[in-house]
Amino acid sequence: MAMRTSRSPIRVLVIGGGIGGLCLAHGLRQAGVDVEVYERDESADGRRQGYRLRISPQGEAGLRACLPDRLEELLSATANVRDDSGLVAYDENLVEQWAPSFEDPRAGLPDKIDAVDRVTLRRILLTGLDGAVRFGKNFQRLEQRPDGRVTAYFEDGTEATGDVLVAADGTNSRVRAQLRPEDSPQDLGIRTIFSRIPRAEAIAAGLPEALQDRFSYVIGTDGHHLGLMPMLFRERPRQAAARLFPQADLVDSDDYYMSVFNVHQEDLGLSDEEFFALGGEELCALVVERTKGWHPDLREIFAFAQPETTFAVPLRATRPVRPWEAGPVVPLGDAVHAMPPSGGVGANTAIRDAQLLGGLLAAVDRGERELGEATAQYQRAMVEYATEGVEMSLRIAQWSIKKANG
Ligand SMILES: Cc1cc2nc3c(=O)[nH]c(=O)nc-3n(C[C@H](O)[C@H](O)[C@H](O)COP(=O)(O)OP(=O)(O)OC[C@H]3O[C@@H](n4cnc5c(N)ncnc54)[C@H](O)[C@@H]3O)c2cc1C
Known part of the structure; x- marks a missing residue:
């Protein structure tokens, strides 16, 4: 050829x-x-692929290299405001197990892009x-x-x-x-349920301070895992667009947590056909049911998960x-x-x-x-x-x- x-x-x-x-x-x-x-x-508007995206230093450099200056500025203005260089792992009784922190040269930088809202990123792109x-x-x-x-x-x-x-x-x-x-x-045999939990409601309902602003990970002795990742916008997307790039068609969003619940396919008691046919309400109910023995503060967070934003994916590699x-x-x-x-x-x-x-x-x-x-x-x-x-x-x-x- x-x-x-x-x-x-x-x-x-x-x-x-x-x-x-x-x-x-x-x-x-x-x-x-x-x-x-x-x-x-x-x-x-795209498809269901999660809400908050972690951006590594390499990913940030790539975004900055590909995007024109004004879009780079808009992305930074709407990025996550908190530092994202560590996580705290708990057991299901909310007893702290482990708190690794990662070297992140961007920590504290006022314009860092270490996590973004996926919908905002796609609209900027x-x-x-x-x-x-x-x-x-x-x-x-x-x-x-x-x-x-x-x-x-x-x-x-x-x-x-x-x-x-x-x-x-x-x-x-x-x-x-x-x-x-x-x-x-290849299918890894793990099924993950993603949800979006409005931050203000969860805090007003008494979400413990320790879980409010950190990436928290709960490792249940029953084999189930729950991750809670905050997305706190530096500036609301529409406001940032009006200031920096009025033609950008951004949609507003409040701060939220993305929750991730992992369960082994073999532990589900459902075939894939049955599991992937479940709607948002049913998936939320499944998480609540699977965590019924967990600390009440953890279970209560799920009362605020938005069923319409809840979906499941198989993990593959x-x-x-x-x-x-x-x-x-x-x-x-x-x-x-x-x-x-x-x-x-x-x-x-x-x-x-x-x-x-x-x-x-x-x-x-x-x-x-x-x-x-x-x-x-x-x-x-x-x-x-x-x-x-x-x-x-x-x-x-x-x-x-x-x-x-x-
Ligand atoms: C729930 C979830 C959370 C994640 N969190 C993170 C994270 O925090 N950090 C991270 O780095 N990664 C994360 N990932 C992975 C990340 O989303 C993907 O690696 C990334 O989106 C891959 O980009 P891509 O452009 O290759 O594919 P995609 O972003 O999937 O884009 C593929 C595009 O192709 C289009 N397409 C598909 N078929 C056709 C067709 N036949 N004709 C025309 N168009 C088509 C699709 O509609 C889509 O727009 C996450 C993934 C999931 C599912």
Whole structure:
């Protein structure tokens, strides 16, 4: 197959307008590269993927590198205000067990971005791309053409052709299903229930001070785990947008906790079909029922969980992370390295991919690099750091995996 070596500008098709795909699009736009993002959702609202996202120093550097200055400022203005460099682990009687703290060079910095609200992040990432994002484009399949280019076909009968196609379509990637079906992520046997708990209500109802502003983790002797992560906005999203970027379509949110409840599939007493059919009310009831022997202060928090924001996901991981064929189809983010949220690095790794791949594609666009060699360099580096991310996330989740695997 012909490989591109010319000095003319390239056209990049990005399948998937999630965190990684949109970061890449911003980086490429800033470098003057022709890029289009094809997203299956009909609008910016997206799907259920949790609420609060931890941003590592590496992820913060990647976001700052990809985003134009005004969006970077807007993201920082709406980021989490508290320091996020430690957690406190309790048993189910609320007896403190362990309080590790992590080195975070950003601690105390007034503009740090160490956690963000996912909806706010996605809306910021969708700002300023001026028509480069096509919603309602559900990727179906691709064809690699004899001239080295790639054509993507969408369910609405349309198609698009580019020099590079980036598979940024997440854990259930259809691009991967077509080209690398053997690389599907493995089910880790853990089911996680995510919820959003308004902070003001929980505090007014007597949430103990120790749990109010810290990342708290409860390790029950019954094998169930509950995490409580506060999201305290530095500034309300709409107010920050009005001040910094009025065209940004941000929606307001009050401070909240994201709660995460882990349960082994084998302990559920329900098949996956039954479990994933449960609605928000039923999932909240399941958590309340499973924690009925826990300290009352812990159980009462759940009275404020919003059923409409409660959903369940299976934990999955890609093992091993492997490079795809060198060529014009390049994977990015969860499509190539899914990992459990336990490590808080999945999005950060997708952002790192976007930063690295964006820089290399910009060099190809300027005629300084050959496409196949640039994408191979990206994949070599990506496989190495993504493997570390997957393994680290699995180590943190090890308690569950050991149990699930007997
Ligand atoms: C509940 C939860 C909490 C998490 N918390 C953290 C955290 O704190 N920190 C962290 O770093 N990571 C976290 N993660 C992981 C993080 O969300 C992912 O790693 C990250 O979103 C991956 O980005 P991505 O761009 O690869 O995929 P996604 O963000 O999933 O984006 C994929 C996009 O592709 C689109 N798409 C899918 N199929 C098609 C198709 N056929 N055609 C067109 N478009 C398509 C989807 O609609 C979506 O918009 C968490 C994950 C979950 C589920």
